[in-house]
Amino acid sequence: MLFVQNFFVLLNSTHILRETPEKFEEFVNMALSMYNSTLEEQIFLQDNGVSFSYTDTLDSQSRKDLVNSIIQWREDHPRLSLF
Secondary structure, eight states: OHHHHHHHHHHHTOHHHHHOHHHHHHHHHHHHHHHHHHHHHHHHHHHTTOOHHHHTTSOHHHHHHHHHHHHHHHHHSOOOOOO
16 A cells, blocks of 8 residues: 555654654554544545546545535435335
8 A cells, every 4th residue: 555655755754753752652642543544445445436546546635525525416416215
């Protein structure tokens, strides 16, 4: 996943974070939160027929746009109940 690669590149390039444990922990928590949000978006998209392999190639904004488009589509085109 691109996010994970970018996180470790950024983490390795930030010497000041290693010198201040509080900032390091804050940074790690922020990154994990972002990672979890990305996974939630991908799971939502997969539930709506979009593959992980495709969403893994999208940048964050494109993925959010796709999520919002699906949400809007569902609101505008509610599924008919069979009962």
